[in-house]
Amino acid sequence: METEGSMSRPTITLTTDFGQADGYVGAMKGVMLRICPQAVLVDVTHAIPPQAVQQAAYVLSTAIPYFPPGAVHLAVVDPGVGSERRPIVVQTERAVYVAPDNGLLTMVLAREPVQMAVHLTEPSYRLSPVSDTFHGRDIFAPAAAHLASGIAPRKMGEEIAASELISLPLLMPVPKDDDTWLGQVLHLDSFGNIITSLACSLGRSGWTLDGVATAELGPRTWIEIGKHRVEGVHRTFAQVEPGAWIAYVGSSGYLEVGIRDGNAAAQLGAKVGYSVRIGW
Amino acid sequence: METEGSMSRPTITLTTDFGQADGYVGAMKGVMLRICPQAVLVDVTHAIPPQAVQQAAYVLSTAIPYFPPGAVHLAVVDPGVGSERRPIVVQTERAVYVAPDNGLLTMVLAREPVQMAVHLTEPSYRLSPVSDTFHGRDIFAPAAAHLASGIAPRKMGEEIAASELISLPLLMPVPKDDDTWLGQVLHLDSFGNIITSLACSLGRSGWTLDGVATAELGPRTWIEIGKHRVEGVHRTFAQVEPGAWIAYVGSSGYLEVGIRDGNAAAQLGAKVGYSVRIGW
Amino acid sequence: METEGSMSRPTITLTTDFGQADGYVGAMKGVMLRICPQAVLVDVTHAIPPQAVQQAAYVLSTAIPYFPPGAVHLAVVDPGVGSERRPIVVQTERAVYVAPDNGLLTMVLAREPVQMAVHLTEPSYRLSPVSDTFHGRDIFAPAAAHLASGIAPRKMGEEIAASELISLPLLMPVPKDDDTWLGQVLHLDSFGNIITSLACSLGRSGWTLDGVATAELGPRTWIEIGKHRVEGVHRTFAQVEPGAWIAYVGSSGYLEVGIRDGNAAAQLGAKVGYSVRIGW
Numbered sequence: 001m002e003t004e005g006s007m008s009r010p011t012i013t014l015t016t017d018f019g020q021a022d023g024y025v026g027a028m029k030g031v032m033l034r035i036c037p038q039a040v041l042v043d044v045t046h047a048i049p050p051q052a053v054q055q056a057a058y059v060l061s062t063a064i065p066y067f068p069p070g071a072v073h074l075a076v077v078d079p080g081v082g083s084e085r086r087p088i089v090v091q092t093e094r095a096v097y098v099a100p101d102n103g104l105l106t107m108v109l110a111r112e113p114v115q116m117a118v119h120l121t122e123p124s125y126r127l128s129p130v131s132d133t134f135h136g137r138d139i140f141a142p143a144a145a146h147l148a149s150g151i152a153p154r155k156m157g158e159e160i161a162a163s164e165l166i167s168l169p170l171l172m173p174v175p176k177d178d179d180t181w182l183g184q185v186l187h188l189d190s191f192g193n194i195i196t197s198l199a200c201s202l203g204r205s206g207w208t209l210d211g212v213a214t215a216e217l218g219p220r221t222w223i224e225i226g227k228h229r230v231e232g233v234h235r236t237f238a239q240v241e242p243g244a245w246i247a248y249v250g251s252s253g254y255l256e257v258g259i260r261d262g263n264a265a266a267q268l269g270a271k272v273g274y275s276v277r278i279g280w
Numbered sequence: 281m282e283t284e285g286s287m288s289r290p291t292i293t294l295t296t297d298f299g300q301a302d303g304y305v306g307a308m309k310g311v312m313l314r315i316c317p318q319a320v321l322v323d324v325t326h327a328i329p330p331q332a333v334q335q336a337a338y339v340l341s342t343a344i345p346y347f348p349p350g351a352v353h354l355a356v357v358d359p360g361v362g363s364e365r366r367p368i369v370v371q372t373e374r375a376v377y378v379a380p381d382n383g384l385l386t387m388v389l390a391r392e393p394v395q396m397a398v399h400l401t402e403p404s405y406r407l408s409p410v411s412d413t414f415h416g417r418d419i420f421a422p423a424a425a426h427l428a429s430g431i432a433p434r435k436m437g438e439e440i441a442a443s444e445l446i447s448l449p450l451l452m453p454v455p456k457d458d459d460t461w462l463g464q465v466l467h468l469d470s471f472g473n474i475i476t477s478l479a480c481s482l483g484r485s486g487w488t489l490d491g492v493a494t495a496e497l498g499p500r501t502w503i504e505i506g507k508h509r510v511e512g513v514h515r516t517f518a519q520v521e522p523g524a525w526i527a528y529v530g531s532s533g534y535l536e537v538g539i540r541d542g543n544a545a546a547q548l549g550a551k552v553g554y555s556v557r558i559g560w
Numbered sequence: 561m562e563t564e565g566s567m568s569r570p571t572i573t574l575t576t577d578f579g580q581a582d583g584y585v586g587a588m589k590g591v592m593l594r595i596c597p598q599a600v601l602v603d604v605t606h607a608i609p610p611q612a613v614q615q616a617a618y619v620l621s622t623a624i625p626y627f628p629p630g631a632v633h634l635a636v637v638d639p640g641v642g643s644e645r646r647p648i649v650v651q652t653e654r655a656v657y658v659a660p661d662n663g664l665l666t667m668v669l670a671r672e673p674v675q676m677a678v679h680l681t682e683p684s685y686r687l688s689p690v691s692d693t694f695h696g697r698d699i700f701a702p703a704a705a706h707l708a709s710g711i712a713p714r715k716m717g718e719e720i721a722a723s724e725l726i727s728l729p730l731l732m733p734v735p736k737d738d739d740t741w742l743g744q745v746l747h748l749d750s751f752g753n754i755i756t757s758l759a760c761s762l763g764r765s766g767w768t769l770d771g772v773a774t775a776e777l778g779p780r781t782w783i784e785i786g787k788h789r790v791e792g793v794h795r796t797f798a799q800v801e802p803g804a805w806i807a808y809v810g811s812s813g814y815l816e817v818g819i820r821d822g823n824a825a826a827q828l829g830a831k832v833g834y835s836v837r838i839g840w
Binding site: 289291295300320322323324325326327328339340342343344345346347351377429454467469470471472482515516517518519528530531532541543 | 577578579580581582583584585586587588589590591593594597598601610640641642644646689691692694697698723746
């Protein structure tokens with residue numbers, strides 16, 4: 001009678017820097033399946049570089065929008081484990097997030113207003129005892145599974161104002177005197193594509209740079225990473241020859257630089273945080 | 281009332297070169313769970329080397345035959361994304377495949393006759409808008425999920441003749457004047473075993489080389505990769521000493537070369553495509 | 561009517577050294593879903609270093625205790641594949657284990673008395689034919705899936721005495737003349753934390769070293785790995801500065817050495833099996 005769907009088989013996604021060579025992710029999944037046996041567990045990634053909160057915030061924001069409404073998204077990149085940083089649950093109209101309060105949710109919450117944020121303090125929704133080094137297993141995983149089972153966030157601790165949540169600075173383009181703008185490298189993907197912080201929007205007449213309304217992206221645009229300059233913004237890799245450099249707006253709406261059938265990040269030795277300049 | 285089985289919980293497998301460090305695979309899984317919440321998603325691998333269509337074709341062919349009949353197999357290794365290459369669905373008696381039409385399915389379709397092939401053109405079975413660089417998320421994942429939900433392939437686009445599908449050349453042994461045959465390195469596995477293109481069959485009197493009916497594999501057989509020669513074909517690693525080289529027919533029916541408790545590929549510096557010679 | 565739970569959706573976990581770049585794990589999952597379509601398959605890890613039975617025994621022991629009672633745990637690190645080593649199933653009060661009989665279960669069985677052990681010999685619970693190199697697919701995966709479907713272990717082969725199972729030596733601290741104890745490096749995790757064989761227990765007055773009842777861990781304790789000495793045992797990373805060395809009892813109850821926001825294993829060049837000394 002019951003339709004199998006988001007209620008009967010709630011989805012929990014996982015995004016961590018735990019890697020997959022240890023028992024950490026397995027332990028978290030075991031904890032969740034004990035509390036919520038009907039949950040569908042989906043890995044986003046466990047290969048965030050250790051403690052790279054900003055990169056995790058980006059990767060999370062590229063995958064989360066595609067999941068069913070009502071999913072629970074668990075994200076643990078937690079350099080402050082064992083400190084006073086707060087474990088939190090954040091409810092939005094679309095989803096529920098469980099994470100340390102360290103800015104990890106900045107990019108998803110920039111698009112989804114917070115309906116409620118709760119400091120996870122209620123001991124009955126944790127494992128006991130709680131270890132000093134693995135809150136992913138002892139606090140975050142149990143919270144995610146209880147939420148997936150239907151427990152209301154407000155039962156799990158003390159409500160906190162959305163304005164009190166820790167945010168990372170949003171990386172807007174910085175204008176320079178010479179009509180160029182500065183951004184930075186946000187992420188390097190598995191193909192070696194260099195994802196920049198330069199967010200773009202698709203309008204009637206093509207892509208423009210966010211925050212710079214007049215700045216259309218096209219053949220006259222150039223991008224510089226270090227001393228390397230790529231001329232023109234293309235639509236797709238197939239428009240350039242194998243081995244050629246290309247700038248394009250990636251599938252998450254950020255300007256990217258790549259090499260067709262090659263690894264741009266390795267070729268440039270680019271790293272997250274490197275400066276990027278765009279001009280016309 | 282309904283038995284839980286392949287109909288109520290359809291299986292979708294994933295084989296890509298996307299790696300697991302980004303949000304790409306997560307986004308695809310999110311898309312699929314929204315369209316088909318009851319689907320069971322199973323990773324074959326996301327660690328195909330970037331754009332290595334031939335290796336993907338091999339890896340796919342080693343795992344797919346073990347899945348339940350009726351499963352949907354999604355494979356995306358897609359150097360031609362954004363070009364005119366066709367996204368396709370291929371129905372066989374055993375399974376349904378979703379992939380770019382670039383030869384990725386060559387090795388599975390060599391064993392399973394095509395019942396129907398369809399060019400995926402129908403917009404209502406894609407995300408909208410379709411990005412220029414991530415058809416895995418916007419075209420292939422939605423198609424796989426709709427198929428898993430029971431949509432018939434013919435509704436998803438225009439039927440195409442099986443003979444029009446792009447195929448990779450099948451790698452048959454090439455005879456040489458001196459009664460030896462040439463093959464090549466097809467794949468290097470995680471253990472460093474070197475999988476060759478030399479396919480074998482188990483007959484009454486033991487293994488023979490496909491296409492060379494008289495060629496029994498045994499103590500008098502030798503294999504050469506570059507200047508390295510391995511004498512004899514054994515049955516199993518346990519027949520040689522730790523550290524010793526061994527040739528054997530692997531679990532997918534291809535001749536392989538390995539080192540017991542060691543890494544043959546690293547030792548030889550072998551690469552995919554290297555020439556392999558077999559003789560008696 | 562039926563509650564979705566551990567009976568209707570049995571959990572099977574997987575721990576192997578197969579990596580995730582090949583079709584091996586996919587083939588095993590396909591085999592299991594054909595036999596037991598309702599199974600929930602959960603990866604613990606596939607990144608055990610090749611043939612590292614001891615490390616696998618450790619990683620398994622850190623994840624398994626968190627899974628639902630009644631789960632089936634499949635572990636395949638199998639340097640002896642093709643030899644006379646026995647494939648076994650072991651039933652305890654909490655769970656069912658499927659593995660080669662090579663010591664892989666030593667650390668889990670140290671905590672859970674064996675109720676029954678069976679040598680997996682019954683052909684009807686294997687694939688046919690059984691390959692000589694991939695018992696994971698042909699023997700272990702089918703056994704795990706049949707167990708998850710409710711087949712009793714005793715039907716799957718010949719019962720063997722628990723005392724006949726192969727065990728790895730348990731690594732107890734070795735006392736030295738100068739009131740120090742020796743242990744060894746058990747595992748290096750993805751963060752570069754060095755997990756030692758020195759097991760600890762939490763008592764009323766804090767952590768003590770197992771087997772050395774009087775040995776409380778605190779500010780006067782030191783740990784040496786090679787020539788590197790770390791002073792004091794702390795509770796959590798947040799107690800030291802970023803970049804500082806720290807010794808602490810890890811989330812699995814073993815003494816660990818790490819660097820806050822750094823990679824201790826890389827810094828020391830530590831390897832599994834290295835000697836570790838503890839003193840006061």
